[in-house]
Amino acid sequence: MTSDAANVAGLSETYSGTINPYSDRDELERLWQQPIRLFRLSNFLRQKSGRDAVSFVVNRNINFTNKCTGTCRFCSFKQRESYFLSSEQILSRAAEAEAQGATEICLQGGLAPEMKLEDYCGMLETIHRDHPKLHLHAFSPMEVMHMSRNSGVSIRQALQELKRSGLGSLPGTAAEILVDRVREQICPDKLKSRQWREIITAAHSLGIPTTSTMLFGHVESLEDRLEHLSILREIQSETGGFTEMVLLPFIPENNALGKSVSGADLLEKLKMHALARVALYPHITNIQASWTKLGRDAAAAAGTARGWRRSWQAAAPRRARWRRRTAPRGC
């Protein structure tokens, strides 16, 4: 199947089984060069996945510290003048969030050298004790590695302790691009691709779901992006533990990498969302369009659904309140 007409007319038959005929790299590279065909196919798969209505979570990010030993060149979060939020400050932010309708707290921060596993567990327990209904989405694989090293425990033990303390799910951040050659250029001190995969699969095996993410639009090639997507697809077919795919376009402001790289333009961002949907189908069908990174209009276009517009309009009052609070920060 190569022509547009065949794509539109025959897609239902093409996708009648569970095998995705477009998941091989050559076909994905061809689709990348043919945006109209790519968008049609992606939209077809979105409809086929029953995603005509788009869902969202009202959450609040609490970035408990910006102190970090990391050296990621794309980072705009780490600062020389660092802060730590106290338990009272964390609790008051959680309380404010819940009072305004949030159902989830996302906890992430820098890699502060003095932080041990018990500090991370303590934050979860403090929130969970006073706000048991809030889902706690917390700590990237890099943070899990950091706390397990600092406390001299295994990754598995660290995850078990976090779960006991109220952890609901793990952000799949710190993935960036899961190709070590690229990681050497943009985040040389971060965990390697294999380690990210080990921590994510350990979480899944313990019943801790995670998101999957990709930071794109910097030094990586299309081939690197396809390798990244194929790793995510493999993990999901083994564990089923990913809740969604979150595409994070690189933002060039206020970081070292942005001095030499300008980031993806709008068309490339939309193409990347479409390509991820095609490449990950049917393993991951929930593709997140991050409005805090894309902006309102681009996020609506990336969602590509009438239902998205309805959800967007219905959520307007709450969205205004959360506008400055939902951009993911930290590791």
Ligand code: SF4
């Ligand atoms: S991305 Fe995370 S680990 Fe890297 S420097 Fe920033 S806060 Fe530190």
